[in-house]
Amino acid sequence: MPPVAESTLSVRADFPILQRRPNGRPLIYLDSAATSQKPEAVIAAIADHLREHNANVHRGVYALAQEADAAFEGARTRIAAFVNADPLTTIFTKNVTEAINLIAYSWGRANVHEGDAVLVTQAEHHANLVPWQVLCRERGATLRYLEVDEHGGLSLDALDRELERGDVRLVAFAHVSNVLGTINPIAEIAGRARAAGALTVIDGAQGVPQLPVDVAAIGADFYAWTGHKALGPTGIGVLHGRREVLERMEPFLTGGDMIASVDFDGATWGELPSKFEAGTQPIAEAVGLAAAVDYLAALGMERVREHEQALTARMLEGLAAVPGLRVVGPLDAAARGGLASFTIEGLHPHDVAELCDREGVCIRAGHHCAQPLMRCLGVGATARASIGVYNEQADIDALVHALQSARGVFGLDGSRNGAAA
Amino acid sequence: MPPVAESTLSVRADFPILQRRPNGRPLIYLDSAATSQKPEAVIAAIADHLREHNANVHRGVYALAQEADAAFEGARTRIAAFVNADPLTTIFTKNVTEAINLIAYSWGRANVHEGDAVLVTQAEHHANLVPWQVLCRERGATLRYLEVDEHGGLSLDALDRELERGDVRLVAFAHVSNVLGTINPIAEIAGRARAAGALTVIDGAQGVPQLPVDVAAIGADFYAWTGHKALGPTGIGVLHGRREVLERMEPFLTGGDMIASVDFDGATWGELPSKFEAGTQPIAEAVGLAAAVDYLAALGMERVREHEQALTARMLEGLAAVPGLRVVGPLDAAARGGLASFTIEGLHPHDVAELCDREGVCIRAGHHCAQPLMRCLGVGATARASIGVYNEQADIDALVHALQSARGVFGLDGSRNGAAA
Amino acid sequence: MDDLYRDYILDHYKRPRNFGELDPHDLEALEHNPLCGDELGVHILVKDDQIEDLRFHGHGCAISQAAASIASEELKGMKLAEVGELGADWMIDLLGIPVSATRRKCALLNLKVVRGAVTGDHAWPT
C-alpha cells in the first residue's frame, strides 16, 4: 500500500452543527454518505437569497426577477463548471433518484424494447436499480447483473462478455458504491459500453462529494448526482447528459417553462436544459448548491480526496483492531471512497449504531438501500461509517472506541456475565 | 357588490426582502402569483434546521437522525392539518407540476384507455394541461376543453353535458385561475364528476396561498399545491390523494425509501405516503413549508382572504380609472382571487412591466403559462398584478400610479410627441 | 446499568425462547422491517382457538429478538381472539425498556408478524 499523505484539512469550524455538544460531548458525524452537513457559507447563501433576491425566474421583467435569474443561471454555470460539464446539458432534478427515473422514463421507454437487456451491477443503490427493474418489466426487456467479486470489485472481462451478447442497450453503475466503498473504473466502463453501442448511466451520488469529477473526460452518456450529499441542500439533484442524446429524448415532466408553445392540440418543447425542467425549479437550492461547490472548489477536490483517503486508511486500521469485525469491500484505502461498512459478530448493526450514539458517534445501520447486495454479502444489514471534509482523526478514534465499548455492553469482551453465551 | 371589510393585516415588517429599497424607493412586490416572498420565520426555520438538526430521515438510529425525522414528519403533520388532510395521504413532490405529472403517469397510464376522455378547462396553467395532452396522446384518449365564458366562469351545465357523454375518466381544473383570478366552484365540480364516475384533480397552486382550504370537505380525488407560492421555499410541492385511489396506484418515481423489499427479480412497494416518495425528500424545505403554514394559520386564512379581497377590490377600482385598460376575468372581487390580469391599449405587457419596475413595482407580463387561454382571450400576453399577505393599499396605489406614468412615457396621455400615432 | 440493554434483554437476545421452526403448523407469516431489512417469521400451532405453540425465525437486532422471545412466552396459550386485540402498548410494556421512535418498529415487528398470521391484518400495531 503506498504511504498516504496526512490530511491537511481542518474545517470543522465552518460547520455550525458540529459545534453542537449533545450530552456535553462533541458531535462526531460519520454519516456523510447518507447526507452531508452544511457549511455556514451554504446556509447563509440560501438565507441571503430568500432575504434579498427571491423571485421566480425566466419570465420576470423587473429588476428583482433579473437578480433571481442571474442567481439561478449563475448557479447552474458554477455547478456545471465544478464537474467540467456544459451548463446547457446540466439539468436540475430534485435528487439523483429523480434524475435516474428521468432517464428510465424518457430514454428508456422509447429505446428499450422486447429482447433488449439493461445491465446493472449487484452493488447498486435501489435508486439505480428499481427504475431499471420497472422499465425492463414494462418493456419486456431483461435486467442482468454484473457480479461483484469478494473484494467489492467489478470484472471488466465479465463486462465484455455481457456486452458481447449484443443485446445490452444501457449499462448503469455507481461511481462509488455507498456500501462497499469501491471506486469503479467508470471511464473504462463507459468506453467499453460505448464501443458496444450501449448507453451508460453513472450514479455519482457518492462520487462528486469525494473525488475530483470531470464529466467531459469520463465520457458517459449520463452522470447524475445529488446536492444534499455534496454539502448542498436537500431538494436538488443534477443530471449531466450527452447533448445528442438529450436532444433526441422526449421530455419527462411536462408543464410550465419547458415548452416552446402550447395550443389546444398539443405542445412543442423548449430548448435544453429547459425541456427537462418543468415547473418552478429549486431556485434557492441551486443557489445553495453553487455555494457548496464553490466551497469544495476552494478546498480543492484533490485535497478533499487526500483527506478522505488518509482518514479512511486510519479507519480501516482502527476497525481491524476490533475483534469479530469484518469490513466489506476493498481493504485498500486507495481503492475506495471515504466509508466503511462492517459487521461485528454477536452485535446487530442497529445495536452498534445505537451504542455508538451514546458516545456521540453518528453512524448508519441497515441495508443502505442495497438489499440485493446485502443478499450477495450474506448479511441482513451492516453498520456504516462515512467520512466528510469536516471529519478529523479524533472522530475516527472516537468511532473505534465506541465500537469497543459496544462490545463491552454486550459482554463480548468478557466483562459482563452475559458473555458466556 | 357587498361592502368589503377593510384589511386588518399589516405584516410587511415580517418579510425581510420588503425592507429593501431599490433606487431608494420601497419595493412594491405584486407578483405573488408567480412566487411569494418569505417571512423571516420561514427563512429562520430552514437555516435553523440546517444548523442544528440536519440528518437524513427514516433510517437513522442516532439521536440527530431522530430529530431530523421528527422535524420532517412533524412538518408533514402540520402541513396536512393546515388544509384538513390526512398526513398518510399527503405526499411531498418538488412542485405542483410534479404532483400532476405523478397522477398522469401513475394513475393515468393505468386507467385512461383508447376512447376515454380527459376534461380540462380552457383556463388551465400548462402544468395542469400539458401532462394531460401527453397522456391522451400516449393512450389514444381525447382531451376535451370546458369553455370559459366572457366573465372567466365555467358553466356547470356544460360540465354536465360533457360528463353525460360517459367517456370522461378524469376532470382537471384549477382552484383559482392564475390569469383570470376566477375562484372555481371546486366542491360542486368534484361532486358532479364523482357522481359521473370521473376522478377529479384540483390544481390548488393559487388556492392554498389565498383561501381557507379544507381538502376533506372538497372531496376531490387529488388536490395539489406548491410550497413557494404559499410563503414556503422552492423545491417542495404537496399532493393530497384519496386513500383508496393512492393505494391502487403503482408508484411513480422508484428508488430508495419507497420500497418494502427489493431482490434481484423485483421489488414490493412501501406504505403510504412513502410509496410515492422516492429518494431523499426535500427535508429542510418541508420544515420551511411547515413554518409557512404555521405563519398563515396564525394570521388566519379567513383574515388573509378578507385582506386580499379588500385589496383586490381597490385594485379593480384603480385599474378601471386607467384609460384603455381592460381587466380579464370576473369584475367582482368576491368572485376572484387576489390578482388582476390586464391589457392596456397601445402598450405591450412587457413594456408595462418594465415601466412599472422603474417605480419599484414588480408585476409580471406574458402568457402566464396559459397559452391556450391567451388565444381564447384574443391576446398574446397580459400584464398581471397579484397580491400577497404583505401587500398594503399603498402598493395598489403605486401600481395605478406606475401604469399612468407608463402611458405617459408612450405618449398615450398626449404628453409626448409620439402621441400622434 | 444500561437503560436499554438490560441483562434480561441481552439474555433473551442471546438465548431466545421459542426460536426455530414448527412443522407442521397451522398459521404462519413473514415480515420485514423496511428500515433495516430485518426479517422475522412465525409458525403457530392452534388448538381450541388458542395458540398451542409457536416458534419465531429470522434475524434482527437485540430489541427485536428480545421482544419476540419475551412475547413468545406470553403468547403461548393465548386465545386467538385476544391476539387480534393486542396493541403496541402491550409489547412495549412487556419489554420494559424505553423504546425510541426509531427503534419502535424493532420492538413491534414480532407482534406485527403474529397478528398477521392470526388475523391477516398486516398493518403495524398502534
Next chain:
Amino acid sequence: MDDLYRDYILDHYKRPRNFGELDPHDLEALEHNPLCGDELGVHILVKDDQIEDLRFHGHGCAISQAAASIASEELKGMKLAEVGELGADWMIDLLGIPVSATRRKCALLNLKVVRGAVTGDHAWPT
C-alpha cells in the same frame, strides 16, 4: 429622456417599417418568444443571392417591434451569406439602447426569424 424608450424606438414601434406580408415570397419563418408568447414572422423575396424585399408580421413589445423595424431597413439589399454571419451584437448595436438580460430575446427575435428563414438555423443569435 428615457434610456430605453427613446423617441426613435417609440417611433419605430408605432410606425413600424416593412411590416405586413409579401406574397409571393421565397423564404419565410415564424418564431415565438417563449418568455411571453410573442410571435414574429418574416417573408423574404430573394434576387441575386440577396434580400430584395422583406416584411415582418406578428406582435410584440416595443423593443421587439422596433428592433424588427430598424433591422428591416438594414436587411434590405443584404447578401444572404452576410445574413448568416449576423450576430447578436449587430442587432443590439443597431438598436442603440441598453438591453437587459431579460429583454435580450425581445431584441433578438427578429434576427432569429430572419436567420432561420435564410439559413435554416433556428438557434438564438449569440
